[in-house]
Amino acid sequence: MPKRTKAEAEATRETLLDAAETVFLVRGVSKTSLEQIARQAGMTRGAVYWHFKNKADLFHAMVERVKMPLRQLLDDVEDPERPQAPLESLRLATLHALERLQRPRSRRVHTILLHCCEASSDVDTLALQHQLAEECFATMMEHFSIAQRQGMLVTGIEPEIACRMLMAMFGGLMHDWLRDPERYDIADVGPRMINTYFDRLVQDAA
Amino acid sequence: MPKRTKAEAEATRETLLDAAETVFLVRGVSKTSLEQIARQAGMTRGAVYWHFKNKADLFHAMVERVKMPLRQLLDDVEDPERPQAPLESLRLATLHALERLQRPRSRRVHTILLHCCEASSDVDTLALQHQLAEECFATMMEHFSIAQRQGMLVTGIEPEIACRMLMAMFGGLMHDWLRDPERYDIADVGPRMINTYFDRLVQDAA
DNA sequence: ACAGGCATACATACATGAATGTAAACTTAC
DNA sequence: GTAAGTTTACATTCATGTATGTATGCCTGT
Numbered sequence: 001m002p003k004r005t006k007a008e009a010e011a012t013r014e015t016l017l018d019a020a021e022t023v024f025l026v027r028g029v030s031k032t033s034l035e036q037i038a039r040q041a042g043m044t045r046g047a048v049y050w051h052f053k054n055k056a057d058l059f060h061a062m063v064e065r066v067k068m069p070l071r072q073l074l075d076d077v078e079d080p081e082r083p084q085a086p087l088e089s090l091r092l093a094t095l096h097a098l099e100r101l102q103r104p105r106s107r108r109v110h111t112i113l114l115h116c117c118e119a120s121s122d123v124d125t126l127a128l129q130h131q132l133a134e135e136c137f138a139t140m141m142e143h144f145s146i147a148q149r150q151g152m153l154v155t156g157i158e159p160e161i162a163c164r165m166l167m168a169m170f171g172g173l174m175h176d177w178l179r180d181p182e183r184y185d186i187a188d189v190g191p192r193m194i195n196t197y198f199d200r201l202v203q204d205a206a
Numbered sequence: 207m208p209k210r211t212k213a214e215a216e217a218t219r220e221t222l223l224d225a226a227e228t229v230f231l232v233r234g235v236s237k238t239s240l241e242q243i244a245r246q247a248g249m250t251r252g253a254v255y256w257h258f259k260n261k262a263d264l265f266h267a268m269v270e271r272v273k274m275p276l277r278q279l280l281d282d283v284e285d286p287e288r289p290q291a292p293l294e295s296l297r298l299a300t301l302h303a304l305e306r307l308q309r310p311r312s313r314r315v316h317t318i319l320l321h322c323c324e325a326s327s328d329v330d331t332l333a334l335q336h337q338l339a340e341e342c343f344a345t346m347m348e349h350f351s352i353a354q355r356q357g358m359l360v361t362g363i364e365p366e367i368a369c370r371m372l373m374a375m376f377g378g379l380m381h382d383w384l385r386d387p388e389r390y391d392i393a394d395v396g397p398r399m400i401n402t403y404f405d406r407l408v409q410d411a412a
Numbered sequence: 413a414c415a416g417g418c419a420t421a422c423a424t425a426c427a428t429g430a431a432t433g434t435a436a437a438c439t440t441a442c
Numbered sequence: 443g444t445a446a447g448t449t450t451a452c453a454t455t456c457a458t459g460t461a462t463g464t465a466t467g468c469c470t471g472t
Contacts, residue, residue, distance in 0.1 A: 005441065009447065028326040030236035033431055046448050049433075115332065118324045120234040126321060126385055133382065154406070161398050164379070164390075168399065169371060172378025176339065176370075179332055184370075192367050193374065200360070200407055211467065215421060239457055252423045255459080 013051045015041045017062050021108045029059065029117035059123040066109045070136045073097055074143075086143035087152055091198045094170060098190045101174060111178045136167060147202070154203045162201060169197060219257045221247045223268050227314045235265065235323035265329040272315045276342045279303055280349075292349035293358055297404045300376060304396045307380060317384045342373060353408070360409045368407060375403060 004012065019041035023032045034055060038045045052058040070093060077092040079085060100106050119126045144159035153162065173193065177186045210218065225247035229238045240254045240261060247253070258264040276299060283298040285291060306312050325332045350365035359368065379399065383392045 004447065006446090012447085026326060028236070028324040030234070030324060031327060035431075044449055045432090046450080050447060054433085115325045118234040118236060119321045120232060121237060129385060133385075157402060157406075158398075161395070161402055164382075164395060165375060165399050165402065168376075168378030168382060169374045170378065171382055172374030172376065173370070175381055176374060176377055179335060179339075189367070189370060192364075193371050196363060196367055196371065196407070200363075201402070210421065212420090218421085241457075250423050251458090253421075256421060260459085 012041070012043065012047060016043070016048060016051060016058070017065065020058055020062050021105070021112065024059075024062075024112045024116050025108055029055075029112065029123065030121055034058075054122070056122040059117075063109060063113065063128060066106045068097075068100060068106075069132070070097070070139050073100075074139060084146070084150065086146045086150075087198060087202050090140060090143050090166070091194065094166070094194050095191055097170070098186070098194065102187060107178070107181070110174060114175050114178055133167070133171075137163060140166065152202065154201060157201060165201070166197065169193065218247070218249065218253060222249070222254060222257060222264070223271060226264055226268050227311070227318065230265075230268075230318045230322050231314055235261075235318065235329065236327055240264075260328070262328040265323075269315060269319065269334060272312045274303075274306060274312075275338070276303070276345050280345060290352070290356065292352045292356075293404060293408050296346060296349050296372070297400065300372070300400050301397055303376070304392070304400065308393060313384070313387070316380060320381050320384055339373070339377075343369060346372065358408065360407060363407060371407070372403065375399065 016037065019037050020032075023036050023040050027036065032055075034045050034048045037058070038048050041047070048058065052061065073093040073096055074089055077096060078089045101110060113125060113128070117123060117125050140163045141159060144153065144163045147153050148159050153159065173186070173190060177184070177190075222243065225243050226238075229242050229246050233242065238261075240251050243264070244251045244254050254264065258267060279299040279302055280295055283302060284295045307316060319331060319334070323329060323331050346369045347365060350359065350369045353359050354365050359365065379392070379396060383390070383396075
């Protein structure tokens with residue numbers, strides 16, 4: 001039954017993206033055919049090619065649905081009353097990011113990005129990761145630098161190292177947990193790791 | 207000119223594995239055909255199918271050439287004179303692992319494992335990672351637990367969290383650096399991160 | 413020691429299957 | 443009626459696995 005109403009068309013687009021998430025997770029991106037995605041969504045390849053240019057385009061749209069840059073996370077948690085608490089802001093933003101990661105869609109898409117697709121493929125996943133990482137690093141470096149100037153960083157620790165440690169820890173935790181989420185409860189382990197990091201490596205000025 | 211001598215045959219096998227590393231890095235595992243690998247090695251698919259059952263088998267052999275479990279790293283660094291310095295052993299083993307990672311072949315293969323192949327594909331890369339991670343975790347947990355019993359761990363930090371933090375940090379650093387090794391010098395940043403971690407989170411008993 | 417025979421180490425050819433992109437047909441909303 | 447949404451049909455490309463070809467290294471009997 002061809003030609004749905006405008007709203008219905010938009011709905012099928014979302015359905016196709018949902019289907020893509022599902023199939024990508026199981027088969028991996030490169031081994032998934034557009035046919036499989038279409039069938040999962042209860043349609044044919046024609047629908048896919050109508051809404052998206054090709055697999056790369058579809059993939060990109062799928063990622064866009066969950067994209068949430070650190071910049072915005074920080075805007076959410078930064079306390080307007082206390083504009084100079086960079087480390088506390090970072091801690092909260094990190095914890096908040098960890099919570100978002102556990103939401104089903106976010107979890108699925110990040111699993112796909114980290115484990116079910118490869119570089120130099122249809123989709124340039126490395127460029128996506130690179131872009132996100134650079135933005136994260138720049139934003140975090142600002143905050144760590146401010147913290148250091150305010151004497152809130154334990155002496156002897158350079159902002160760059162602290163920054164890279166946090167990024168590595170967070171990224172590594174994501175990568176490791178998403179590989180097999182049943183192994184441990186990230187809602188418990190994650191915050192303990194993050195809090196331990198901030199409590200130990202980072203010290204309020206006297 | 208078919209049929210080489212036994213030693214030459216072994217040499218072509220290695221050549222094929224080298225070729226695989228090269229092509230996998232550029233095209234990604236799933237998008238590389240055995241034809242491309244064979245041509246890169248200056249042969250035909252016949253040679254590939256002679257030495258390996260299929261792409262998965264070839265991939266597995268490629269990984270085996272660099273596989274170096276943490277257990278062995280620890281055996282290398284553990285001081286027989288001072289059998290009770292678990293944290294120092296871990297620090298050294300971690301630093302040593304970091305150095306190994308920078309060796310060209312190790313670097314290539316790990317890049318492929320982390321960025322150029324996907325789960326649920328020909329090769330079960332998740333199983334490989336899982337296996338390594340489990341062994342690492344178990345071994346490290348032993349050492350962290352011993353350290354805690356000896357009062358060498360900062361009070362208030364549980365061995366499990368310390369263990370997972372170190373694993374996440376190391377894994378995240380690998381993942382991040384290998385994505386674009388030109389961004390920073392891991393030979394400089396890596397040890398500083400690791401040493402900072404051990405210096406700050408882990409404390410010699412009084 | 414060497415001549416045959418057999419297994420080895422590849423190359424070539426072929427059959428199959430599957431995915432892609434596009435074009436054309438069809439149906440209904442607007 | 444026309445354009446948006448979707449299906450069906452088709453042509454092309456490409457990787458895989460296998461089967462077959464073939465020349466050489468290696469070994470065994472005498």
